[in-house]
Amino acid sequence: MSKIDDILSHYREGSHDSLIPILQDIQEAEGYLSENAIVRIGGFLHMSTTKIFGLATFYDRFRFFPCGKVHLRICNGTTCFINGSTSVVAAVREALGIEAGQTTRDGRFSYELTSCMGGCNEGPVVATGETYFTHVRVEDIPEMISKLKALADLK
Ligand code: FES
Incomplete structure (x- = not known):
């Protein structure tokens, strides 16, 4: 079955x-x-x-594509938005070359925008699985993606 x-x-x-x-x-x-x-x-x-x-x-919770080995959730809630999540999203988009809801050709990455993840005082928040990145700044994205590539290659 x-x-x-x-x-x-x-x-x-x-x-x-x-x-x-x-x-x-x-x-x-x-x-x-x-x-x-x-x-x-x-x-x-x-x-x-x-x-x-x-x-x-x-419903924005449903996905119609297979996620990448590393699937990022980027908070787009009000507080994270005020704290600069739009710039973080733009930096992730540029680093990965994909839009939210897409998966990279190599299957390593995908990302989505989410509503509040409950860490408003520490936003902008980006998460993958149970790992949370807080106070994320645009300049953090290249190193974050680089580290996560290594994680994706282990999967
Ligand atoms: S708005 Fe992003 S964690 Fe609450």
Whole structure:
């Protein structure tokens, strides 16, 4: 049984109310929502894939691409914004050559913008997994990316 089939087996077929929990479970298990997953969910819930995709894109927590080996979350909450997160995002974009929501060609990096991560007094905040970088400045980005490249190469 595939991971997706296993997840679907915990829900009632045709129950549209289960859509968001199913999307969450599959993203947690697979890291993102693939086209195949959306098609399987559509068949299970008797919903069109267009409708599922439309609903899923309404929530910024869902991803439709496989993350890089290192996936950065850059806080875009109000306090981090006031403290310069926009410049940090621009520096990350320039260093990696990708936009938020994309993955580098070598598969090492991806990043997303998030809402408040709860460290407002220490913003701007950037995180990957359980590692948090606080008071991040634009000039910190090249060294941060360089260190994280080494981490990505170990994965
Ligand atoms: S606004 Fe960034 S941690 Fe709260």
